[in-house]
Amino acid sequence: xxTSLRRDAERNRRVLLDTARELMARDGLSxxxxxxxxxxxxxxxxxxxxxxxxxxxxxxxxxxxxxTVVGFAEEASGDPDAFAGLCRFLERQLELEAxxxxxxxxxxxxxxxSELVRRARLRMTPLVAGLxxxxxxxxxxxxxxxxxxxxxxxxxxGSVLDASREIAPDLWRRALAVGLxxxxxxxxxxxxxxxxxVERLYNDGK
Amino acid sequence: xxTSLRRDAERNRRVLLDTARELMARDGLSxxxxxxxxxxxxxxxxxxxxxxxxxxxxxxxxxxxxxTVVGFAEEASGDPDAFAGLCRFLERQLELEAxxxxxxxxxxxxxxxSELVRRARLRMTPLVAGLxxxxxxxxxxxxxxxxxxxxxxxxxxGSVLDASREIAPDLWRRALAVGLxxxxxxxxxxxxxxxxxVERLYNDGK
DNA sequence: AACGAAGTGGAATCTCTCTTCAACTTGAGA
DNA sequence: TCTCAAGTTGAAGAGAGATTCCACTTCGTT
Numbered sequence: 001x002x003t004s005l006r007r008d009a010e011r012n013r014r015v016l017l018d019t020a021r022e023l024m025a026r027d028g029l030s031x032x033x034x035x036x037x038x039x040x041x042x043x044x045x046x047x048x049x050x051x052x053x054x055x056x057x058x059x060x061x062x063x064x065x066x067x068t069v070v071g072f073a074e075e076a077s078g079d080p081d082a083f084a085g086l087c088r089f090l091e092r093q094l095e096l097e098a099x100x101x102x103x104x105x106x107x108x109x110x111x112x113x114s115e116l117v118r119r120a121r122l123r124m125t126p127l128v129a130g131l132x133x134x135x136x137x138x139x140x141x142x143x144x145x146x147x148x149x150x151x152x153x154x155x156x157x158g159s160v161l162d163a164s165r166e167i168a169p170d171l172w173r174r175a176l177a178v179g180l181x182x183x184x185x186x187x188x189x190x191x192x193x194x195x196x197x198v199e200r201l202y203n204d205g206k
Numbered sequence: 207x208x209t210s211l212r213r214d215a216e217r218n219r220r221v222l223l224d225t226a227r228e229l230m231a232r233d234g235l236s237x238x239x240x241x242x243x244x245x246x247x248x249x250x251x252x253x254x255x256x257x258x259x260x261x262x263x264x265x266x267x268x269x270x271x272x273x274t275v276v277g278f279a280e281e282a283s284g285d286p287d288a289f290a291g292l293c294r295f296l297e298r299q300l301e302l303e304a305x306x307x308x309x310x311x312x313x314x315x316x317x318x319x320s321e322l323v324r325r326a327r328l329r330m331t332p333l334v335a336g337l338x339x340x341x342x343x344x345x346x347x348x349x350x351x352x353x354x355x356x357x358x359x360x361x362x363x364g365s366v367l368d369a370s371r372e373i374a375p376d377l378w379r380r381a382l383a384v385g386l387x388x389x390x391x392x393x394x395x396x397x398x399x400x401x402x403x404v405e406r407l408y409n410d411g412k
Numbered sequence: 413a414a415c416g417a418a419g420t421g422g423a424a425t426c427t428c429t430c431t432t433c434a435a436c437t438t439g440a441g442a
Numbered sequence: 443t444c445t446c447a448a449g450t451t452g453a454a455g456a457g458a459g460a461t462t463c464c465a466c467t468t469c470g471t472t
Binding site (some may be wrong): 089149152153155156157158159161162163164165166167168169170173174175177178179180181182183184185186187188189190192193197198200201203204 | 246314319335355357358359361362363365366368369371372374375377379380381383384385386387388389390391392393394395396398399400403406407409411
Binding site (some may be wrong): 033173 | 461469
């Protein structure tokens with residue numbers, strides 16, 4: 001097995017992960033390695049040895065959270081009221097993001113594309129599409145709404161969350177209410193965002 | 207008068223402004239001074255001598271645009287249909303932002319607070335408040351909507367614009383439709399964003 | 413209790429952009 | 443034309459992270 005760190009190294013790895021988790025939850029994904037190392041009481045060499053690529057660190061830290069979000073989508077799929085499921089899904093996801101800045105950045109693509117998240121979306125998109133289909137059939141959403149529009153609402157609400165988290169940590173709920181009500185009631189102009197566009201929306205335009 | 211640059215310096219200043227205007231419209235406010243200087247065919251010293259503070263450059267470049275936006279607000283105020291005026295106001299503003307990335311960043315506070323924009327908002331906020339009041343009175347908006355909620359919608363739509371401008375330059379119109387319909391139909395939870403929060407929303411959380 | 417592989421610390425280096433400045437050029441008044 | 447204040451240039455300095463690297467320490471095996 002590849003897993004056979006020396007006992008002290010394993011302990012350090014854990015401390016490092018715990019420290020990084022905490023810092024990234026509070027300050028976002030791009031905390032400097034130096035800050036993490038200092039907070040963990042180690043040298044920079046240690047963190048670079050263990051996670052030469054930042055993405056490995058992020059993946060190690062957040063894969064559970066991401067699975068949780070996928071779980072939300074699955075639960076939502078089981079909701080008899082599809083539109084309510086959709087709302088609840090976005091709400092729960094944003095609650096996590098509100099509590100964890102790094103997770104929000106990860107899910108909404110700040111800090112670059114992530115394979116972890118890409119795969120999660122691959123699992124969630126069909127679920128969301130199914131929910132939207134059911135909601136449309138039930139007359140709770142206008143025809144023409146696509147998963148891409150949900151992504152747009154997620155990004156929109158996320159931008160309010162990012163801008164107000166320090167000073168009004170619940171304001172995103174207002175934005176979410178606006179976004180969801182808008183989806184229900186808007187006459188959507190133009191073409192629905194295609195896959196490539198959704199990819200961009202979720203990667204901060206990059 | 208303070209204005210008495212040597213003729214060559216005056217010419218250079220104009221070239222510099224034109225070049226910077228073009229680059230900032232395309233790439234945003236934070237183009238490096240080096241890029242501007244190179245594109246203008248000058249040394250970096252020249253641009254630093256003329257605009258030691260980037261904000262002076264930005265103000266010189268965008269004050270007309272900002273006045274235009276204030277003009278939009280004034281025109282909107284004159285609209286007999288207050289809600290339509292509000293919609294049109296946001297739409298026109300975003301049209302400008304779509305055509306000019308730097309302007310969008312300026313108006314939505316990426317790249318730091320700007321005195322120019324702060325003053326413009328001081329003039330626009332009462333106009334928007336008046337429009338909202340009339341729209342509420344006309345039953346086109348629910349009571350409880352505040353200028354801060356409009357700011358939030360602006361920020362929300364702007365985030366979609368920023369993320370999709372390169373690949374789907376009209377997608378923001380969809381987001382705008384969602385935002386405006388949402389404002390009309392949402393039951394807004396929590397407290398309306400206060401002045402300090404609006405300031406944050408418009409300054410990218412900083 | 414000694415050895416070597418694994419692990420660690422943190423100064424040095426790299427990179428990137430912002431900013432300064434001393435030497436050089438030019439415009440325009442005398 | 444001559445002079446010099448004003449203007450220009452771009453290399454060098456400063457700052458902030460990111461990343462490397464090697465002398466030194468520690469673990470765990472024999």
